[in-house]
Amino acid sequence: MSRRWVRWMPAAAMPAIVAGVVLAGPLQAQAPATVPARTAAQVLALAVASHPQPLSGTLEETADLGLPQLPAIATGGASSQSGAAGPAAGLGQLVAFLTAPHTARVYLDGAGSQRVQLMDSLAERDVVHHGTTVWTYDSAANTATKYTVSNPLRPGAATGGLAPPSSKPVPGVATLPPMAPHDANQVPGSPVQTPAAIAADILKNLDPGTAVSLGANVTVAREPAYSLELVPRTAATLVAKVTIAVDANNGMPLRVTVQAKGQDKAAFEVGFSQLTLAAPAASMFTFTPPPGATVTNSAVPLPQRSSGKTLDGGKAPVSVSGTGWAAILQAPAGTVPAGMTSTPVLAQLLQAVPGGHALSTSLFTVLVTPDGALYAGAVPLAALQQASAAR
């Protein structure tokens, strides 16, 4: 009998060993980082003064916006059909972006050349920026598009580097996750932004309406980092807290986490899971479309990424009401084409509310009125309905 018992020992021990290995891994990674003591203001200055670093790394982006999650197969299919039909396909991408996690590899040479590889399942979307040329490549559709950027991209923003030319600071909206363009052929730029680019957008618009403090030091991608916590002072916003992990050595933002009110899990997070601070090979930034790919030369210059532009392509004038985190973006009537709210993809997301159709997430809200006007902001739906009624 005792022999039988001994024979089962390995079977009992193996799960224990596996569990031990699994638990030991994260414990080592969470060892407290020893970094020079700095105040919140000093860390803020460090982050603002940081220069783009030559690096290659892997970015993980997750969003938990309280939207219905679709099975991986469905969203994967939607994102790969970008060549299909205009707005609907773009909206499919938008849905995929709002619900699914993403992994992207980022290569920067620190001097303006950039490459982002968004790694889909069995597919990849690339954005290669070198000099005045931007190539986008979609392996699922096998299409390559060449854009010429007239103005050199802003060096501060690492990926895509498209600064929102907003005349008025809109911090709340700047924290929204980057949105997929409604037509991949018209609005390029990277679908995933680096933490540095997002942090730059947030910090640029920092105003007294935000309490800045320092949390416990963290380790991101093996780099010791300060965690800079930005808490809106107003109660009128859905944003509870924005945490920026700032590299203790060079001040580069390594991870941006946006917490929504009433939700434990981060509503949006983008950060490095792996990072090498060295210039990638120059060949990474030269792109030649592979033979057989459909190549488009876009004569249209890269449009600037204006805050809140998701459906209008930046054509309609966008106005802002309110200030700081509780700001509300307004696009006039006719921004949203009639009938768009009833397309199957959108119907899944939008719900009919008094005053139109609304997309309510834990982090931001979008309201489309029956006449096609668009309201958006990191505020509760009621605030948007008020703004809509007041007009």
Added chain:
Amino acid sequence: MLAVLAAVPVLIAVAVRLTNGTRAGHGPVFLDRITGNGLFVVLTSLVLCTPLFLPLTVGVVSGDTIAGEAGQGTLRYLLAAPAGRARLLLVKFAGTAAFTLAAVAAVVLAGTAIGLLLFPVGPVPLLSGDLVDAWTAEGRILLVGAYVVLSLLGLGAIGLFISTLTDVPVGAMAATVVLAIASQVLDALPQLDWLHPWLFSHWWLGFADLLRQPVEWSSFGSNALLQVGYLAVFGALAYGRFTTKDVLS
């Protein structure tokens, strides 16, 4: 079974050849690239085979290991030899692994051969859009083959364990195959994302990471770790069960 697997790339290649190709974004990935480059026949076949055909054959072979002998009444005679049950188990698993290797090799070799035969071969565009020459690409394809073999070893171990539980080989085969499919279904449900990294099928299609430029090794590493874990746990379970089992047939 190897012939059936080898027939998959041949069928794909002949079908594409006869129908003059397809548009991008339709059908399985890489299918539209075949007309431009024969090496994509292998990749298309592996994408098609990995979720179903390969697990099916591995399930049949691994489910048959012990239960098959028991069902035929030959297990007693095998154990009469002074080799010990642990060694018999090891040899049986080695047989399953060898079959897995042969199965993937059949797909890769048949795919390469039919691809060379029916389509032009030249520099291969990777998922990142970069071109590599045909030899590098063939190297990557072999790497993908190795990845797929590794991916299926965990399933082989599960099959071996199930096979020690029963004397009915068909039951063991079916259970293994059903597990493979159930695991993939669970992997497709985003509500269970905490479970996904623990499913043995989670990294099955991760071989695409070997087709990026530069190669992304993280999924290879994660997959290897996961499969070793399954191998250890189910190998130990199979050992516990088989060495304490009363063999009556």
